[in-house]
Amino acid sequence: MTATQLSARALLLDMDGTLVNSDAVVERCWRRWAAAQGLDGDHVMSVVHGRQGHLSMAILLPERPVEQNLAENRAMLAAETADTEGIVPVPGAPRFMAELAGLPHALVTSADTGLARVRMAAAGLPYPELAVTAEQVGASKPDPEGFLKAAAALGVDPADCLVFEDSQAGIQAGLAAGMRVVGVGPRAAAHRPTVQVADLTSVRVTRDADGGLLVAL
Known part of the structure; x- marks a missing residue:
C-alpha cells in the first residue's frame, strides 16, 4: 500500500498522547x-x-x-x-524525534515547562529547542494561540505547518490555526484530523529537493 505523503515547512508536536504515553x-x-x-x-x-x-x-x-x-x-x-511511573514513549516516537534533529519543529503542549521536561525525559525523548508551553500562552487549546506562536517563532506560515495531535482540543486548535493535522492514536480518530495514524511507527520525515519537509505516513 502506498504511503500518504504530505509536504510541510515545519512540524508542530503535541506531547501527551502524541509523543509520550502518560x-x-x-x-x-x-x-x-x-x-x-x-x-x-x-x-x-x-x-x-x-x-x-x-x-x-x-x-x-x-x-x-x-x-x-x-x-x-x-x-x-x-x-x-x-509521578513518572508508567510513562513510556508512544511507539515510533524515539526514531521520529531522532529524524527531526536539525529540522524545523516545535513542541506545543498544554503542560507547563517543568512537567513537559520531566515527561519527555521519562520517555527518553529529546526536548526540542523550541517549546510553547502553558506559561507562554494566554489561551489554552482548543484556542490556536500556541500553534500560531510556534509557527511565528519558526518563521513559517501556518498553512505550511503540519501538526501532530491526539486530543479533541488539540486537533481543533491545529485546524483553527489553519494547519493540517495528523491525528495520532485512537483518541484522535473521532475528531476529524486531516489524516490519521495509529502511532508514529510508520511516520518518516525527510528533506525534499526544495529544502522543505516530506512526511510519509
Missing part, C-alpha cells in the same frame, strides 16, 4: 481529583486530555471561582510532575 499518570491524578469532587471519573477523563488543568476544572465545575481552579491546578501540576 495516560497512567493522568488517570491516577485526575481520577483521584474526580473522586474528591464527587464527579464521575469517566466523564472527567473525557474532558481533560489536551487542555490546561484549570480550564478542565472550569468545564467540569463551572460555578467554582477561578482562583480555586488555579490553586488546584498548581497542586495537580505538582502531583503530575512528581
